[in-house]
Amino acid sequence: MQKKTRDAQATKAKIINTSMILFSTNGYDATTADEIAKACGVNKAMIFYYYKNKAGLYGAVLSHALESIHDEVISKDKEYLHPLEDLKNFITTYALYCEKNPYLPALLLRELSNSGAYLPDMMFDSMRKLFALLSKILKEGEKQKLFSNVEPMIIHFMIVGTINLFITTKPLRKKSIEIEEDLNTCYDCDMEYVADYIFNKVKLMLGV
Amino acid sequence: MQKKTRDAQATKAKIINTSMILFSTNGYDATTADEIAKACGVNKAMIFYYYKNKAGLYGAVLSHALESIHDEVISKDKEYLHPLEDLKNFITTYALYCEKNPYLPALLLRELSNSGAYLPDMMFDSMRKLFALLSKILKEGEKQKLFSNVEPMIIHFMIVGTINLFITTKPLRKKSIEIEEDLNTCYDCDMEYVADYIFNKVKLMLGV
Amino acid sequence: MQKKTRDAQATKAKIINTSMILFSTNGYDATTADEIAKACGVNKAMIFYYYKNKAGLYGAVLSHALESIHDEVISKDKEYLHPLEDLKNFITTYALYCEKNPYLPALLLRELSNSGAYLPDMMFDSMRKLFALLSKILKEGEKQKLFSNVEPMIIHFMIVGTINLFITTKPLRKKSIEIEEDLNTCYDCDMEYVADYIFNKVKLMLGV
């Protein structure tokens, strides 16, 4: 009954990780403090002790998620080999990261469908940085006359939106083929294949 | 108090239309029955009288929205001129419809980020039909050797996902340029331009 | 959809009979106007049209029930043959009537457990008349030196209470023997046997 862990860091981490899953699975409103507390074996009051309130926890969760994705993509891309390489890295890294952390796309879509109502500034920043990164790659490609006719925002959406949908629709796509077999929903396409496919298509789009 | 409509059809329509806006703006949980009732000048109990419960209303809203988009896209596309024409129609119609009814993309994204937890069968069906339509167009294009290397699900996501994101991120994109001017977020691109851009990119992608 | 019976008497009777069953089965509060209306295929508003409000309907139901039991017992007993005969008639008639109309005991017990909160005057009267009838029989028996040591109220309760419990506990008694076979709950005793048993015991009690 008395966990008495007395390990602030551990407790905080447990809360963040558990609630990330719950928030992404059930959404912000449908996730209750009680539920989170029970799921991580922590007293409910600790959530408020550490994160002030539910919105604060949500913010922390989003920041955590975005920071990590951002770190990953940035770090992998920081070499600036060549716009095409960089582009490939961007797509693959994002795709694989999302696959490993499938709650992220759900969180993002949810936030976007909310026009960023809860979206705290840090998250907003993170998303902008991600886009800024792609923007830079594309701009560099244009400068080198590799890419043509570039509308970065739309290209960004085509990459990120597709990957997000691919991940969040997985259960639906399964259900779909169960109903109508000959509808090819790419259900068992693996992520690497998809990332590659997208990369090739984007290449075509950019006139490479 | 003032209207005393006593017109079931009108009352039901008012409820559906109002709550569609509210649901898409604030989400399912954050939209209260009180709010809906007040917003359409109808007694709260009428919501339950007509739709049994909140989930029932939500289902009705989703069905309504999807039915109408589906009808629109289908009807505009029913001529089957030529795969390329059909493709263009598909993209343009979807894009313009979403622009006119900007709550729809938000509703869709929200549902998807939920893996269709609330998503009633009719909605699921509607979404499948939309995809089936694009699938057919693409398949026909392949048969006529116009399109090559087609993965319909991914193409679908590239079209629909991009348009959805474009619409739902509008407020964010505005906020973004206010902060960092030289980041081109395509804020004042109009929908027709975007649809066209997407169409041209998809054409390239399909090897046309 | 349009029943349009336009037969006031029939409609009223349907309402009374149906709601008697519902009230006795589920109790006053747990029985809704909607339920009654649906159960008798009558428009809900008619209930209020004919009985003013729910309490009014309940009153009508109770009156109806009590009137009929009272009529039955009185009429059977009106001959005044002999105190013992009269007593036997009283017990048997009441028991058999209750068996034929098993909702009555439930209604009575419920009312009593409410200390007659809803109990309208007419019902109160009816109950008093029933007791008055037994009182008279017992008094006559005493006068004829047949009965001795009579406390009419308690005798009344011993008769009426036992019969009421016997009927209302039927389902419980069944459940009970299913659990513990050798507990004799008189489950398949028929009413006539019970009435007779009670009569004989009351005779003993009265010193006959």
Next chain:
Amino acid sequence: MQKKTRDAQATKAKIINTSMILFSTNGYDATTADEIAKACGVNKAMIFYYYKNKAGLYGAVLSHALESIHDEVISKDKEYLHPLEDLKNFITTYALYCEKNPYLPALLLRELSNSGAYLPDMMFDSMRKLFALLSKILKEGEKQKLFSNVEPMIIHFMIVGTINLFITTKPLRKKSIEIEEDLNTCYDCDMEYVADYIFNKVKLMLGV
């Protein structure tokens, strides 16, 4: 607001005791959570915190009531002096207990008039145990050739039903004599007298 008890046991007890009175006085449906909360100076949410829902509270109340009566009757009777003594004890203890806790009979009658719809298993058990106790006494009396012609269930009803009615009808009986003075409703009979009267009558019934 004033007490800040922070004493779970005390709070739970307050809720149980208060709601027992309210349930027995007004019935299950007519007793609201608000009312209970206010009556015991406890926040309404505590009811649900401790008892999950209204039905849970009701169950707890019934269990509590029955446990205590059962304990009392059993403990007073555990000596097994002599069937007749035991019988007298059974009747007297039950009668006096009910008089001290007059909500119990009302609760019981209400439950019975409901055929035990809410009646949770524990209550059902308790009632059975009470009857089992009387059954044993009667059986022993038969074995010792003291009692004859015993139908335990009916005898049980005659005892328990009479006492229950005597208590629950008290207000009605008062009202009755106010109307018709010469109707002897045993209004000021005290409980001991009644218990004694019943015992003597039961003795006669059993052929003692």
Next chain:
DNA sequence: CATGAATGAGAGTTCATTCAT
């Protein structure tokens, strides 16, 4: 740090009752 008790402000839902036709 950690816990369980306590709180208050709703939220969804129900329902008797009335109104207009």
Next chain:
DNA sequence: AATGAATGAACTCTCATTCAT
């Protein structure tokens, strides 16, 4: 006489949040 639409006042239950220990 009959109907379906409409209403408002409850009522149960939930939940973020705070308090006392």
